[in-house]
Amino acid sequence: MNDIVLEARDVTFGYVPDRPVVENWSAEFPAGTMTALTGPSGRGKSTLLYLLGLMLRPSAGQVFVSGRTCGDLSDTKRARLRAHSYGFVFQDSALDATRTVLDNVTETALYRGLPRSKVTSQAQELLERFGVDVPVLRKPGQVSGGQAQRIALCRALLNDPVIVLADEPTGNLDAGTAETVVAAMRERARAGAAVIVVTHSLDVATLCDREIRL
Amino acid sequence: MIPSVLREASASARSQPVASSITVLVLIAMIVAVMLTTGRTVGAEQQVLGSIDSVDTRSIKLRAEAGSGLTSSVLERLASIEGIEWAGGFSTAVDATNAAIPGGTRVPVRYFYGTHIERLGVPTDPAIPDTSAWASPAALEQLGLPDQSGGISLNTGDSFSLVGSMEVPDFLAGLEPVVLVPRQHSTGTESIGLLIVIAERPDLVAPVSAAVLSILDADDPSKINVQTSATLAQLRSLIEGQLGSFSRGLILALLALTGLLVAVLLYGLVMMRRKDFGRRRALGATRGLIIGLLLTQTALLAGIGIVIGIIASMIILLASGDPWPGAGFTTALATLALTTALTAALLPAIVASSREPIRELRVP
Numbered sequence: 001m002n003d004i005v006l007e008a009r010d011v012t013f014g015y016v017p018d019r020p021v022v023e024n025w026s027a028e029f030p031a032g033t034m035t036a037l038t039g040p041s042g043r044g045k046s047t048l049l050y051l052l053g054l055m056l057r058p059s060a061g062q063v064f065v066s067g068r069t070c071g072d073l074s075d076t077k078r079a080r081l082r083a084h085s086y087g088f089v090f091q092d093s094a095l096d097a098t099r100t101v102l103d104n105v106t107e108t109a110l111y112r113g114l115p116r117s118k119v120t121s122q123a124q125e126l127l128e129r130f131g132v133d134v135p136v137l138r139k140p141g142q143v144s145g146g147q148a149q150r151i152a153l154c155r156a157l158l159n160d161p162v163i164v165l166a167d168e169p170t171g172n173l174d175a176g177t178a179e180t181v182v183a184a185m186r187e188r189a190r191a192g193a194a195v196i197v198v199t200h201s202l203d204v205a206t207l208c209d210r211e212i213r214l
Numbered sequence: 215m216i217p218s219v220l221r222e223a224s225a226s227a228r229s230q231p232v233a234s235s236i237t238v239l240v241l242i243a244m245i246v247a248v249m250l251t252t253g254r255t256v257g258a259e260q261q262v263l264g265s266i267d268s269v270d271t272r273s274i275k276l277r278a279e280a281g282s283g284l285t286s287s288v289l290e291r292l293a294s295i296e297g298i299e300w301a302g303g304f305s306t307a308v309d310a311t312n313a314a315i316p317g318g319t320r321v322p323v324r325y326f327y328g329t330h331i332e333r334l335g336v337p338t339d340p341a342i343p344d345t346s347a348w349a350s351p352a353a354l355e356q357l358g359l360p361d362q363s364g365g366i367s368l369n370t371g372d373s374f375s376l377v378g379s380m381e382v383p384d385f386l387a388g389l390e391p392v393v394l395v396p397r398q399h400s401t402g403t404e405s406i407g408l409l410i411v412i413a414e415r416p417d418l419v420a421p422v423s424a425a426v427l428s429i430l431d432a433d434d435p436s437k438i439n440v441q442t443s444a445t446l447a448q449l450r451s452l453i454e455g456q457l458g459s460f461s462r463g464l465i466l467a468l469l470a471l472t473g474l475l476v477a478v479l480l481y482g483l484v485m486m487r488r489k490d491f492g493r494r495r496a497l498g499a500t501r502g503l504i505i506g507l508l509l510t511q512t513a514l515l516a517g518i519g520i521v522i523g524i525i526a527s528m529i530i531l532l533a534s535g536d537p538w539p540g541a542g543f544t545t546a547l548a549t550l551a552l553t554t555a556l557t558a559a560l561l562p563a564i565v566a567s568s569r570e571p572i573r574e575l576r577v578p
Contacts, residue, residue: 047572055496055571076500083498090575094493098229110218111498155497167575 004067005031005194006052006163011061013044013051021047024061027212029196031162034189036205037198039214045198046167048214052196053086053165054078065163083111087156087188089166089181093148095140095155101127102136105154112159119158126154130184146177153184164188164195170204182207219503223510233483234515237476241519241551242526244472248547249527249539252461257537259453259461266450271443272299272416273385274423276409276430280306283433286327287402288409291429297418298411302328306407310393312357313365313373319356323347323368323393324407327400335381336396344397348380353391366393385410416450419443469550473558480512480562491566492574501567508563509556516555520548 006029014020021044029035029052037045050056052063054070062069065081073081082088095104105123106116127136130150134143140151149169156164164185170178182197182204189195189209197204205211227234265271278284292301307322326334336348347366354362359376367373374395382392389408397404413422423442432438484491494504524544531538 050572053496076502079495079498079500081498082496086498088496090493090496094489094496094575096229096490096493099225103225107494108497110222111494111500111503113215113218115218116221 003031004028005065006196007064007067008048008052009062009064011048011051011058011063013047013056013058015047020059022051022058026061029163029194031192031194032189033210034186034195034197034208036208036211037196037214038200038205038211041200043214045214049165049167049196049198052163053088054082079111083108084159085162087159087161087164087193089149089152089156089164089169089185091168091171093140093145093152095148095151097139097141100137100139101132101134101143101151104140104151105158107155108159123154123158126157127151130154130180146173149173149177149181153181157184157188160191160193161188162193164193166195166197168198168200170199170201178204219506219510220514223507223514226507227511227515230483230487233479237479237512237515237555238519238522240472240475240479241516241555242523244468244551245520245523245547246527246530248465248468249524249544250530252464253527253539253543253547254531254536255461256539256543257531260540261537262453263450266416266446266453271446272413272419273443274411274413274419274426275385275441276411276426277439277441278405278407278409278432279437279439281434282437284406284409284430284438285402286400286404286406288406288430289328289400290402291431292411292426295422295425295429297414297422297425299414300328300330300333300412302326302331302334302410303404303406304389304394304408304410305405308368308370310357310366310368312359313367315358316367318358320369321349321353321356321391321393322389323366323374323395324389325404326394326396327404327406331396333383334386334394334396335383336394337378344395344399345374346377347374347393347395348378349376349394350380350382350390350392353393354379356391357393385412416443416446465547465550469554472551473554475558476512476516476555477558477561480508480559481565484508484562484566488566488569489574491569492571495567495569496571496575504567505560505563508566509559512555512559512563513552516552520551523551524548 009026011022011025012020013022037048039045051058054063062071065085070078102123105127106119109116109119124136130153132147132150132154134147140148166185169181173181185195185197186207197208199205286303289301289303292298305325307324309320310323311318311320349357354360357366362379364376365373366376382390386392411422411426413419419442423440427440430438491504
């Protein structure tokens with residue numbers, strides 16, 4: 001059986017007191033598995049993703065990373081854990097428009113305390129592998145939405161993260177780009193990561209190893 | 215880690231050229247404004263104070279008439295008084311002429327008692343102690359010794375070899391034309407006609423003068439006339455106090471304005487880029503790192519502004535012929551400007567580090 005990389009146990013969270021968006025929710029995410037989180041809008045899928053990504057603290061319950069509870073970790077330690085173990089793909093790619101494509105892909109090196117030069121070649125390989133055929137010194141505003149999401153994917157995978165969280169990563173993409181993005185995440189899951197994708201797309205959910213409906 | 219933070223802060227600054235340029239311009243304007251107002255005042259103040267602080271204004275001159283009983287032994291007692299930079303005793307003048315021109319022009323010769331004769335523009339190690347004399351250019355001309363060597367005969371019958379020229383210090387200007395015979399071996403009984411004491415600082419002139427008078431041990435103190443520059447010392451403290459208070463007020467006002475402008479600029483920048491900071495937090499940047507990045511970015515921009523501001527001020531001051539306020543003032547101003555910019559950047563940096571990823575990154 002695969003190791004449990006990420007686990008939510010009886011997690012409850014609400015933005016307003018006494019109105020939980022997520023209530024007593026539990027799930028395990030083994031290494032090497034790609035999981036789809038699906039369900040209608042407003043059911044707390046993205047909120048769950050941010051709870052699993054240690055960006056929100058549950059009001060009750062615990063999130064475990066590699067078997068260790070994260071409830072007692074300071075904000076700084078949670079940030080470091082995100083930098084070292086997580087890869088994030090956001091709904092709208094969330095690139096820094098003022099920086100170059102290469103700067104965006106290598107951004108997380110700074111948060112992991114690595115010099116940029118150590119990850120530049122890996123960043124260029126990822127860009128090539130995922131078909132980002134634009135000059136690396138170009139700004140994100142000068143590339144298409146599909147290319148931007150591929151760049152965001154390269155940024156998420158640069159770290160070889162053990163956990164990949166994606167929030168509607170194919171929401172604004174054409175079929176070809178969406179297929180590339182999903183394939184890349186499947187590949188990361190096959191390499192041993194726990195990949196969790198929030199999606200409304202049945203096609204994407206079908207390509208995942210399992211689906212959790214909310 | 216530090217090079218990476220520097221690189222990232224530098225890249226962030228370059229990626230926001232408008233905000234960065236305005237920040238640099240604010241710092242340049244602040245530095246130039248301070249340098250051309252307070253700096254110029256400080257430069258002028260230093261010139262005035264430097265003039266007041268000159269040796270002549272720190273000197274205490276005691277003229278002893280014949281029969282006063284002031285002797286060279288006073289120099290030993292002066293050694294026990296604090297606040298004295300230099301002291302020397304001069305005998306009353308004795309007329310002398312060029313030994314080769316009997317009946318030539320008479321010039322006054324004085325024996326000198328004391329140490330550190332280099333303060334009189336005389337070499338410290340005379341070739342033949344007690345038998346050599348030095349003369350000022352004016353005295354050499356009157357003696358007819360343009361080659362700065364020759365013999366002089368005193369009307370007391372003594373004669374000395376004149377071996378060189380001396381540069382007359384300001385406090386001896388009143389004795390011109392000057393011919394001195396340094397006496398290294400004093401018995402303490404030689405009569406002193408003029409005692410010159412130089413205080414370490416202008417404000418010490420009055421207390422040192424009082425202390426000197428108390429240890430003169432003269433037979434008839436009423437025959438000793440004291441001349442000091444105590445009034446100048448009072449003027450000095452008055453100038454320093456008034457200019458200092460004006461300068462401080464102006465600098466504080468300009469620093470406060472600069473701090474406010476930098477804070478507003480950075481706060482606006484943070485608000486415009488809140489999504490950027492939310493993304494950084496999501497991807498693993500700690501609050502400390504985000505604060506560090508913004509402060510480093512501010513420090514880099516402030517540093518550029520300060521350097522350009524100082525160079526521009528130097529050029530303007532040089533072109534207008536105004537005095538430079540000095541390295542100490544400039545360094546203090548640069549440090550204050552940098553500290554102000556960093557302090558002003560702290561609140562926006564804390565706001566930036568507190569952006570919640572979910573609030574900034576969720577797409578409705």
